[in-house]
Amino acid sequence: MSKIASETVPVKSKSAEPARAVKSQKSDQATWKNAYDAQIGEDRVIKNRSGIEVKALYTPDDWSDESYDDELGYPGQAPYTRGIYATMHRGRAWTQRQLIGLGTPEEYNERLTKSLDQGASAISLLPCNSGFRGIDCDEAPTALLGTCGTVINSIEDMDAALKGVPLDQISTAVNDPSPFTLFAFLLGVAKRRGIPFDKITGTANQSDYISHFVANHMFYRLSLPGARRVFVDHVAYCREHVPNWNPVSVVGQHMQQAGATPAETMGFTLSTAIQHAEDCINRGMEPDYILPRFTFFFDISISFFEEIAKFRAARRIWARIAQERLGAKDPRSMRFKFHGQTSGVDLTSQQPLNNIARVSAQAIAGILSGLQSMHTDSYDEAISCPTEGPAQIASATQHILREEAHLCDVIDPLGGSYYVETLTDQMEEKILEVMEVIDKAGGMYEAVEQGVVQRMIGKSALAHQQKVERGDEKIIGVNHLADHEDAHEPAPYRPDRSKMERHVTAFKEYKSARNQSDVLRAIDRLTKAADNEDENIFASIVDAADKGATHGEIIARLREDLGFGQPLVVE
Amino acid sequence: MNDYPGRVLITKIGYDGHDRGSRIVAAFLRDAGMEVIYTPPWQEIDAVVSLATQEDVDVIGISSLATDHLIVPDLMAALGEAGLSHIRVVVGGIVPESEHELLKTAGVSAIFGPGSGRDDIVVAVRNCVTESRQNRTFA
Numbered sequence: 074m075s076k077i078a079s080e081t082v083p084v085k086s087k088s089a090e091p092a093r094a095v096k097s098q099k100s101d102q103a104t105w106k107n108a109y110d111a112q113i114g115e116d117r118v119i120k121n122r123s124g125i126e127v128k129a130l131y132t133p134d135d136w137s138d139e140s141y142d143d144e145l146g147y148p149g150q151a152p153y154t155r156g157i158y159a160t161m162h163r164g165r166a167w168t169q170r171q172l173i174g175l176g177t178p179e180e181y182n183e184r185l186t187k188s189l190d191q192g193a194s195a196i197s198l199l200p201c202n203s204g205f206r207g208i209d210c211d212e213a214p215t216a217l218l219g220t221c222g223t224v225i226n227s228i229e230d231m232d233a234a235l236k237g238v239p240l241d242q243i244s245t246a247v248n249d250p251s252p253f254t255l256f257a258f259l260l261g262v263a264k265r266r267g268i269p270f271d272k273i274t275g276t277a278n279q280s281d282y283i284s285h286f287v288a289n290h291m292f293y294r295l296s297l298p299g300a301r302r303v304f305v306d307h308v309a310y311c312r313e314h315v316p317n318w319n320p321v322s323v324v325g326q327h328m329q330q331a332g333a334t335p336a337e338t339m340g341f342t343l344s345t346a347i348q349h350a351e352d353c354i355n356r357g358m359e360p361d362y363i364l365p366r367f368t369f370f371f372d373i374s375i376s377f378f379e380e381i382a383k384f385r386a387a388r389r390i391w392a393r394i395a396q397e398r399l400g401a402k403d404p405r406s407m408r409f410k411f412h413g414q415t416s417g418v419d420l421t422s423q424q425p426l427n428n429i430a431r432v433s434a435q436a437i438a439g440i441l442s443g444l445q446s447m448h449t450d451s452y453d454e455a456i457s458c459p460t461e462g463p464a465q466i467a468s469a470t471q472h473i474l475r476e477e478a479h480l481c482d483v484i485d486p487l488g489g490s491y492y493v494e495t496l497t498d499q500m501e502e503k504i505l506e507v508m509e510v511i512d513k514a515g516g517m518y519e520a521v522e523q524g525v526v527q528r529m530i531g532k533s534a535l536a537h538q539q540k541v542e543r544g545d546e547k548i549i550g551v552n553h554l555a556d557h558e559d560a561h562e563p564a565p566y567r568p569d570r571s572k573m574e575r576h577v578t579a580f581k582e583y584k585s586a587r588n589q590s591d592v593l594r595a596i597d598r599l600t601k602a603a604d605n606e607d608e609n610i611f612a613s614i615v616d617a618a619d620k621g622a623t624h625g626e627i628i629a630r631l632r633e634d635l636g637f638g639q640p641l642v643v644e
Numbered sequence: 645m646n647d648y649p650g651r652v653l654i655t656k657i658g659y660d661g662h663d664r665g666s667r668i669v670a671a672f673l674r675d676a677g678m679e680v681i682y683t684p685p686w687q688e689i690d691a692v693v694s695l696a697t698q699e700d701v702d703v704i705g706i707s708s709l710a711t712d713h714l715i716v717p718d719l720m721a722a723l724g725e726a727g728l729s730h731i732r733v734v735v736g737g738i739v740p741e742s743e744h745e746l747l748k749t750a751g752v753s754a755i756f757g758p759g760s761g762r763d764d765i766v767v768a769v770r771n772c773v774t775e776s777r778q779n780r781t782f783a
Contacts, residue, residue: 201659202658202659202660202710202711203659205659205661206659206686213659214714214715214718216711216714216715217658217659217711217712217714217715220710220711220714221660221710221711285661288661288662289661289662290661290663290684290685290686330662330664331662331663331664332664421758421759422738422757422758422759423757423758423759455738455758456738456740457711457738457740531667534664534667534668535667535668535671538668542761542762548759551758551759552759555759562740562741564740564742565740565742565743567711
């Protein structure tokens, strides 16, 4: 039984210290500085990951609220530093969107159903790596199928994966890089179930081909110019036919995971968003027609305050870019909506249970940053695709932070902190510097073609590695307190090989049972669309998916039409 | 020859595209004076075998983040068939303990998990270079 603290602490005599004595002694900075210098000894120079030096104390000398209205404003009002909606998490908590991808479509469906039962409020689907490579399951070694994502190669697979899921009532996100075959399958399933396309909500959360080129090497799927064409067609199609779908998610996650600093990541991502927006505008789309459907996707690293400042600064920068550079007038175009995923890079395979603590810290940073949706990693993600128990803890972490820690009660609770506001300003400056480098290179597309971005990322990755090697960055269980016994090594997730083999057999049977001439005609229409700039390639992809064409078939044909990418080796 | 630096092919097979690890390890080995042949990810096994032949490498380093190590036994078999059994293969990345045996049995010389030290990696690769040269001489 615990007692209330005040009952156990003896009450001090009120007459001993007159309150006046304390009041008359004016607090002053010089006295603090002297005391600090005397007590700290040799002070350390501390820099965050973006290279900003962090001081021991921040005061009104660093930041004051004189420019509150211009720099911060109120939630839901430009420049949106404090949040993009008036009510933020107090009105509606962030969407809990746990990324799931494993095994066969049926196995995915089972895990998804459990996740929704455990309180996930949206769907997120990760395809098998063989899909990222652009091939179907019958072309890949079975050993690699379904180990890190679900094998979904056709409309039938998508139907099975989403069995029993009310697509008109729940928001869906698909990790579906160009040419968006998964989304085409999803639309095919909606059509089959009689769901009108305007009821489909969610996000194409890997639609940013530029980030894939930089950090995930999607050049093996389509050429860079080909991916650019498909991207703009996809946006145009979705705006017209699937109006409540967000066809654009500009992804900073890959670049930060590949080693970019948080400031570089945000600079690259915002420059990418400008590139995508300008490409759409050049195609004749109005800024306010497309920008309200732009979303962003980031890693939340464990560099706590730096992450918070990164996101607060980004909201302010984006609001200004949307208005001043891209010509938006609708406030919805200026809102920097983002999904955050706790960063797997900070997780360790050593002493893996420690990852629960890391994920909690990352998630708190994300929540205090005012994110719109979040995925929390499972502690075993440093070892394999999440298994069920750890996935449950990751999900519960979000509930605990929301319900028990009360993180939704106050909007932007760190706003006005001398430190956080100073850091927000400094991160803004750093981010703008990075964006200037990209502008000088001719924009993000050109910068990526030239390898400018890749070189910067490689340099930062190596610099971080050297900090870890020197022990300047301590990682518990890796270079600090590493000799503790590893008590718990979770068994890695591996799909049931026999189920996968049966799936591949069924897939082959499905292919041979289709109406071949329909499929062939639909695939030929891809070429026709690719050859004609006035046609929308994505419309022909939706049609091909509906006619039974597979992921691999669609990509194989588009590769012939739009070219294979050339790997850019940057050392 | 003691001052022979060794030729190492750093690559990724299978379907994962994350290359932070392979790039960093390539830099480690280069800093240590080795000649590194580096490829982007997503290489076919046959392509790795032919590149290893062309470049006359002593060691192949496979980086695996997302289960691609599961097809390393296929690479070992392909090297054997191509008469390249002297080439030593090292795997780095996320390889669960429970799957070390699979790789060792297939003939993998060393496995490095995340957080492995630069020096440990360099020393192990150097030893592999020496072994590979010896095996080549007696082959």
